[in-house]
Amino acid sequence: MKIKKFAGIICLTSALLVAGCTSAVPEKSPSRNQPTGSQLENKIPWVATKNTTRINTSDPFEAAVIVSKTIWTSTNDQSRPGGVVLVNPDDWQSALVSTDLIHFPNNGPVLFSRQDQIPDVTINELKRLNPIGSPQNQNIQVILVGNFDKNVEEQIKSLEFKFDRIQGKNPADYAKAIDAYYAKVAGSVPQSVIIGSMDSPDFTLPATNWIAHMPEPLLYVKKDEIPQETNDALKTRNGQANIYLLGPELVVSSNVEQQLKQYGKVTRISGNDPYENAIAFAKFKDSATQFGWGITSPGHNVSFMVIGSPALAIAQTPFSHMGKHAPLLWTGQDKMPSPVMSYLMSIQPKYKLSPAEGPYNHAWITGDQNTMTSNAQAEIDSMLEITSESGGGHGNMGGMDNNKQTDSTQMPGMKH
Template sequence: MKKLILLGSATLLLGAVLAGCQAGNTDKTSSTKAYSQTAVNMPWIGTKNTTRINSSDPVQAAVLVSRTLWTAETESNRPSSVVLTDAAHWQIAAASADLIHHPSNGPVLYFNKDGIPEATIDELTRLKPLGAESNEGVQVIIVGTAADGVEAQLKEMDLKVDKIEGNEPAAVAQAIDTYYAKVSGELPDSVIIGSMDSPEYTLPAVNWIAHMPEPLLYVSQNEIPAATAEALEARSGQASIYILGPGRVISEDVEQQLAAYGTVTRISGDNPYENSVAFAKYKDSSNGFGWGITAPGHNLSLLTTDSPLLAVAAAPFSHLGKHAPLIFTEQGGLPDAVMNYTMELQPKYKDSPAEGPYNHAWLTGDASTLSGGLQSEIDDMLEISPASGDNPHSGH
């Protein structure tokens, strides 16, 4: 596979920055040195229908996603504010994706128990956030409970900071919902209800809430936390509630309790792969909620179920560019549900492949997370093909 170079020399500069960043890579410490050299050489790996964010380190991946979407060359492609969230709590990081879209229009980056990693500092310096006009010029929103030095580091950079503090997922999710309503001027009627215990079923929500104003609120299998109930009560019985995941993840009893706050719809699949496809295909025609992607000419964001912080780092791929829902896959190949979905989305041409439309996919993770074979397979499945069923490469 050949290297995809974005913004010329910026790729080499980014590699140099990322090489020194090892924060958050607790599962692959033995390969960090070898990976750092890979990061220098190939931060992105592209094929004709796919682009890989070539890092399985959440801190590095978040920076790469940020650099891909916000070139920061002019004011029009700089973020208003950046979401800086805790790499120790996937639930808090996932709920914080609601702050990606306007008025923030910025990426999620990570802090950890030691403070702000060097790669994140360098990315904040490159981005030079403009400050969100409807949020009193705030440039960085800290979500979660940060180490004592985090705010001081940001103030040394002369950045205006706001905070949404806490360590309890349901309470922080409620606080994010309230905060968004304040800075945007609206409290969305629709909400997504996810399990705080099952990221493999909840995380497809992050791409939608990065794209649209609806929040992610949390329940456990058999209980609605008080903070979630309060957030729903603020909708005065008019909430459109979308449960994400099957009954063994969020029980039917909880579903019945949620009906007290509005209308309830469950979107689910029997396994995480089917569940993510079901959410990508779902559309509520009454209010426009949901991706409703069932035809060619779209973008997907592929990740494995065991990397929740990578999923949050990649959430901005649904906010800018070719907006993409999150689709879960296996490390070495497409599961049946995803294979069938890509077959449904595969573009067909009548006379020439130049007719379009075209599909694309983002992959987030290095080859230890998403294999080269998987990237090749998804590239093939997204390729435009003749409606006749003939050889896709004949006649042009």
């Protein structure tokens, strides 16, 4: 593969571990139309800067696999997942609600399958992961969520994995089924729940990173209607639900908000557009229930996506479950929208004497340069960089006034 130098970018070329870095990226990003299931070993899976790590593909099947490799090394039983959720990336609504099963009971990723066949890239990852089976869920190793053809079941059987199926008639029915499945395995119904639009993915998708991280499920509504399946799921909370309505009245009306109040306390979390909406969700915290990320200070991880790629957003969801837990934020293909930049500035780390003090911010980015340019990645990296409280840079020696002449032997670390 031809490569060219790219200043400031580090390639993480090992398939499992960060080892042997070079300053290179592909001369041309892989086409988004290339056949799904291409050989990942022929591509650079990770591209990193000092404060960001990019999942370097815009193929959802491959992205889900690279995310899985990043989190579950599967070198021993402790680093293998309990179970895997298998979904169809073309059905974002059912795939989104299925991420509620990532943390519990699976401690495992979401991987993608076509309706009629599991592609090789996913099959190979299932073999590598070799899930141990969820002890809380009768040692189930794979959960199929969706109306897959019989051939998909036969492929799972050929791998000798114990599997389960969750099916539904529509998005609201899938959400209800996932909610019931989780409650059955856990032995109780989570009292808190997120309500999101089934028709507006850009406003609803930020919920995926939270429901993968915590027990609250996602249930669906339309702008002016609560589906019967959602009503049924909410009734199981016996009027005591803590309902967090995600999105502005543009996508979920005030009339629906009022109807939801019959099931418990309703709190709307919203922004004027998808960017501000995702930020509002990342900042929100309910001190009474401890629901919400509450990220309003430095020292955190975030996961950046470009709007318009629901399957990629779902592929990155495990970044909220393991490692540096991350909420989902939207950004632009080539540059950061002003609300996002303002938010990152508000949580930018500052040091007093030395940048070694920390804390540090980091970002996951999902998608190759067809989805997000290197300029956009560099801008994110810069906005996450730790800076001096005094406004000076690293060469300012611990925030000292550049206008003052100081003997180097009096500077920290300079007297040897």
